[in-house]
Amino acid sequence: MKFVELKSRGGDYKVVAANVAYLRTDENGQTKVGLVGGDSILVVGTVDDIAAQMQAG
Numbered sequence: 001m002k003f004v005e006l007k008s009r010g011g012d013y014k015v016v017a018a019n020v021a022y023l024r025t026d027e028n029g030q031t032k033v034g035l036v037g038g039d040s041i042l043v044v045g046t047v048d049d050i051a052a053q054m055q056a057g
Contacts (some may be wrong), residue, residue, distance in 0.1 A: 004054055006033065017054055023047045036044055048053040 022034040
């Protein structure tokens with residue numbers, strides 16, 4: 001299992017990379033990360049930044 005740490009304004013998340021369903025641009029330079037079988041989380045960074053973090057993991 002590969003965990004990726006994502007920064008959020010309300011606290012940080014460690015997400016299992018394989019459980020990410022989508023990335024969507026949100027307001028104020030944030031990205032919405034959709035999780036398989038669950039809700040989405042709001043993290044700091046652009047879609048490209050978050051995608052690069054997921055790849056580098």
